[in-house]
Amino acid sequence: MTKKLVTQAIMQCNEQGNKAFVPYIMAGDGGLQTLKKNILFLQEAGATAIEVGIPFSDPVADGDVIQQAGERALAEGVTLRKIMKELASFKEEVKIPLVIMTYLNPVLSYGLQSIAADCEASGVYGLIIPDLPLEESGLLKDALKDTEVALIQLVSLTSPTERIEAIAKAAEGFIYAVTVNGITGVRSSFTEELEGHLERLKAASSVPVLAGFGISTPEHVRTLGGLADGVIVGSAIVTALHEGDYEKVQTLINASKNQLTNS
Amino acid sequence: MTTETKGRYGKFGGQFVPETIMTALQELETAYEEAQLDPAFSKELDYYLKEFVGRETPLFFAERLTKHAGGAKIYLKREDLNHTGAHKINNSLGQALLALRMGKKKVVAETGAGQHGVATATACALLGLECVVFMGKEDIRRQELNVFRMELLGTKVVSVDKGSGTLKDAVNEALRYWVSNVEDTHYILGSALGPHPFPQIVRDFQRVIGDETRRQIVEHEGRLPNAVVACIGGGSNAIGMFHPFVDDQDVKLYGVEAAGSGISTGKHAAAIAGKQEGVLHGAYMYVLQDDDGFIQEAHSISAGLDYPAVGPEHCHLADIQRVQYDSVTDQQALEAVQLLSRVEGIIPALESAHAVYYAVQLAKEMKEDQLVVICLSGRGDKDMQTVRDALGGQSI
Numbered sequence A: 001m002t003k004k005l006v007t008q009a010i011m012q013c014n015e016q017g018n019k020a021f022v023p024y025i026m027a028g029d030g031g032l033q034t035l036k037k038n039i040l041f042l043q044e045a046g047a048t049a050i051e052v053g054i055p056f057s058d059p060v061a062d063g064d065v066i067q068q069a070g071e072r073a074l075a076e077g078v079t080l081r082k083i084m085k086e087l088a089s090f091k092e093e094v095k096i097p098l099v100i101m102t103y104l105n106p107v108l109s110y111g112l113q114s115i116a117a118d119c120e121a122s123g124v125y126g127l128i129i130p131d132l133p134l135e136e137s138g139l140l141k142d143a144l145k146d147t148e149v150a151l152i153q154l155v156s157l158t159s160p161t162e163r164i165e166a167i168a169k170a171a172e173g174f175i176y177a178v179t180v181n182g183i184t185g186v187r188s189s190f191t192e193e194l195e196g197h198l199e200r201l202k203a204a205s206s207v208p209v210l211a212g213f214g215i216s217t218p219e220h221v222r223t224l225g226g227l228a229d230g231v232i233v234g235s236a237i238v239t240a241l242h243e244g245d246y247e248k249v250q251t252l253i254n255a256s257k258n259q260l261t262n263s
Numbered sequence B: 001m002t003t004e005t006k007g008r009y010g011k012f013g014g015q016f017v018p019e020t021i022m023t024a025l026q027e028l029e030t031a032y033e034e035a036q037l038d039p040a041f042s043k044e045l046d047y048y049l050k051e052f053v054g055r056e057t058p059l060f061f062a063e064r065l066t067k068h069a070g071g072a073k074i075y076l077k078r079e080d081l082n083h084t085g086a087h088k089i090n091n092s093l094g095q096a097l098l099a100l101r102m103g104k105k106k107v108v109a110e111t112g113a114g115q116h117g118v119a120t121a122t123a124c125a126l127l128g129l130e131c132v133v134f135m136g137k138e139d140i141r142r143q144e145l146n147v148f149r150m151e152l153l154g155t156k157v158v159s160v161d162k163g164s165g166t167l168k169d170a171v172n173e174a175l176r177y178w179v180s181n182v183e184d185t186h187y188i189l190g191s192a193l194g195p196h197p198f199p200q201i202v203r204d205f206q207r208v209i210g211d212e213t214r215r216q217i218v219e220h221e222g223r224l225p226n227a228v229v230a231c232i233g234g235g236s237n238a239i240g241m242f243h244p245f246v247d248d249q250d251v252k253l254y255g256v257e258a259a260g261s262g263i264s265t266g267k268h269a270a271a272i273a274g275k276q277e278g279v280l281h282g283a284y285m286y287v288l289q290d291d292d293g294f295i296q297e298a299h300s301i302s303a304g305l306d307y308p309a310v311g312p313e314h315c316h317l318a319d320i321q322r323v324q325y326d327s328v329t330d331q332q333a334l335e336a337v338q339l340l341s342r343v344e345g346i347i348p349a350l351e352s353a354h355a356v357y358y359a360v361q362l363a364k365e366m367k368e369d370q371l372v373v374i375c376l377s378g379r380g381d382k383d384m385q386t387v388r389d390a391l392g393g394q395s396i
């Protein structure tokens, strides 16, 4: 299998002169029925792909905003199984690839073979599992071997060069470059070394590089988008959707358009 | 899961952590390997263990408890006599010295009962390290005085009201803090848990318990014990006690989990009894969880056993049946607190009382010329309020 669907979506977007914009949403925040509405809205608003977050009892890689959204979703009784079913129910209407972001334990509980078998029927073409680093990723990679589903790895820009290169070499779909030392959440500034780090990463990688963690303003989207192939925006989108501020979401997405000249 | 990676105990263990922590874990692994090879490091640790902690701790023949049980001779390994009142200081001190060696100026830790928090606050005060401890809101309520102790020692205690507001949530917060401050901060994990190399580091710093016991029992009795019993929260006192005996097939090892209100009620902390495998806090272990893979809250009268998983090495020792794991309820532990207090003049921690209860039952079934050692992991001062409330608040 080529596992190219997510990669292609990003490259096509880049070819049209835009940076990729991948919003993160917490599935089930506001009830499971909002999932379809939010996904179709984001697709319409110009998202390149959508990262669908699965709530978890112990989200160690997440900051306050996403933790709270997760707790709201858990209170709604949302689970990975319910989300996969719901996604499958309106798959025909979704034209952009969905990527699921979940911690490992719900996936183990769902079953590695089962999730591999079910993803495509739900329109899911990528999995991001923050507590599954390269060293531990073998089993899931095996399970996904005969599918179109990419196992997307995160890379920390402060990691040693050899490690970054090893991850880049094994990368599928895109590389999720963590732009800050820390957890998800809103940040006011990024380190100055970021530019060099992202450039080295792009050079080492055969798949697109998206920058994520802490991107929260149109300004961030422009700056970091300019340094990478696109951005992932989490906490700011989650907050805006929670507050029903669709205009803010649109403004963020718009900031990723027409900006290939920057890079 | 059988992926070949570092820090595996059979199929358990591993490094299931966010990428942002991987570099810190590798740095820790290297620093620890170097420290192990450096005689100056163990010399310094030994110095503090002797002069500051008060090691070695006695292996005490519990004559009246033995009579009470009416079977095997019972010995108590007196970890309760350590400075700060439990075995936790063995690990905190070792890791604080390691932090200094790595050039880190700050330490973060989690705590449940507050024992590990107090031990870490103490080691940090001793060595001049800045310390912040995350503690569940519920535990802060249960262990008010330990919070005050930590503050008196110059540590900042941060209340965690996320999730269930207990130990697992405090670990989540400590991990988040560590990821965000990894450049100048070391994480002193308090039990034989977490991603590699933590389970190994914690075990190595706790194995002084088992090493001393092995030597002391031979001094007293001229032979090894027939059985060794320890309570299991995350598993640090137990693994430290068991490890030097693992190759002695004639020494039976017993780990005692907290059965809370009873395994059948679902309100317990006995992850091995629960038999469900999963990943929590960076390691593949037996974990209490529901059908969707969400981690469940643990329940025990003793805050120190109130964790929904058991360290990976224990999971493996359970799997290969080298150690037998059983459980003891809140009520039984309370009985043991009273029993040991009355017949030996030693008030045990509620955690340790689980081991005491189990060992007394075990001794009854054994012959009079056989030997049982209990790891008395801590003293009961911290639990007086809880025990009094549980006994109905009356004078006894």
Ligand SMILES: Cc1ncc(COP(=O)(O)O)c(C=O)c1O
Pocket (backbone or CB within 6 Å): B086, B087, B088, B112, B113, B114, B115, B116, B190, B191, B192, B231, B232, B233, B234, B235, B236, B237, B238, B303, B304, B305, B349, B351, B352, B377, B378, B379
């Ligand atoms: C006295 C005492 N014993 C046992 C434990 C349980 O921890 P572990 O299983 O890591 O020894 C604790 C934890 O706080 C404790 O304070």
